[in-house]
Amino acid sequence: MLAFMNNESWNKTLETGKAHFFSRSRNKLWMKGESSGNVQEIKEILIDCDEDSVVLKVNQIGDSACHTGYRSCFYRQLDNGKIKIVSKKIFEPGERYGKA
Amino acid sequence: MLAFMNNESWNKTLETGKAHFFSRSRNKLWMKGESSGNVQEIKEILIDCDEDSVVLKVNQIGDSACHTGYRSCFYRQLDNGKIKIVSKKIFEPGERYGKA
Numbered sequence: 001m002l003a004f005m006n007n008e009s010w011n012k013t014l015e016t017g018k019a020h021f022f023s024r025s026r027n028k029l030w031m032k033g034e035s036s037g038n039v040q041e042i043k044e045i046l047i048d049c050d051e052d053s054v055v056l057k058v059n060q061i062g063d064s065a066c067h068t069g070y071r072s073c074f075y076r077q078l079d080n081g082k083i084k085i086v087s088k089k090i091f092e093p094g095e096r097y098g099k100a
Numbered sequence: 101m102l103a104f105m106n107n108e109s110w111n112k113t114l115e116t117g118k119a120h121f122f123s124r125s126r127n128k129l130w131m132k133g134e135s136s137g138n139v140q141e142i143k144e145i146l147i148d149c150d151e152d153s154v155v156l157k158v159n160q161i162g163d164s165a166c167h168t169g170y171r172s173c174f175y176r177q178l179d180n181g182k183i184k185i186v187s188k189k190i191f192e193p194g195e196r197y198g199k200a
Contacts, residue, residue: 002153046174047183049166053102055174066149074146074155083147 001065001073003032005054017042019056036096038062064090067097101165101173103132105154117142119156136196138162164190167197 003021005013008029012020019032019040033039044057066073066087075087103121105113108129112120119132119140133139144157166173166187175187 002148045178046172046186047176047178048102048173049168049170049175050173054178068149070149072146073148073150075149076147078145078147078154086146 013042013056019058032065033061036062036064036067038064040065062090067093069093069096113142113156119158132165133161136162136164136167138164140165162190167193169193169196 004024005020006022009020009022012018012029012031016031019042021030021032022028023030031039039061040056040058041061042056042058044055046055046057048054060071064071066075068075069089069091070085070087071090072087075085076083077086104124105120106122109120109122112118112129112131116131119142121130121132122128123130131139139161140156140158141161142156143159144155146155146157148154160171164171166175168175169189169191170185170187171190172187175185175189176183177186
């Protein structure tokens with residue numbers, strides 16, 4: 001998955017050992033897994049050359065990072081102009097997230 | 101590595117089979133490797149759930165994606181508050197890029 005961090009989410013990630021991001025659509029700090037339970041326990045942090053992005057290697061609780069239920073948010077492959085699903089579906093989102 | 105794409109760079113990537121990005125600092129289309137020779141030949145394209153980011157799996161010509169000479173831009177690991185280098189250095193940037 002790819003997500004945005006601000007200073008607060010970066011600091012929370014380091015303090016807690018759990019991945020925190022900043023939701024630009026909801027304008028708030030967001031601990032990954034706070035509603036789904038699919039928390040990400042940090043195993044390793046890699047920093048890029050110009051210091052504006054990081055890779056978090058994690059232990060993915062629940063075995064799924066994506067709110068769609070797939071293991072990866074990058075669950076679709078573009079193959080000669082056609083899209084096919086290449087990731088494993090772990091859960092059905094309708095059963096995991098309550099309807100409002 | 102992580103980089104930004106606009107429509108033009110996305111289309112050029114699909115047309116040519118080589119990774120193109122958009123440089124926001126230089127405000128121009130950028131073929132990865134156009135100055136270093138370290139072109140990225142596309143092997144696979146993965147699309148994320150909300151369709152605003154992609155993973156390109158590539159054949160990395162020159163064996164290095166990073167302008168610093170490391171194989172990966174994410175060549176440093178944050179380990180208990182200390183930074184250590186964890187990627188292989190492939191070339192010396194001073195020898196690869198001409199001084200202006």
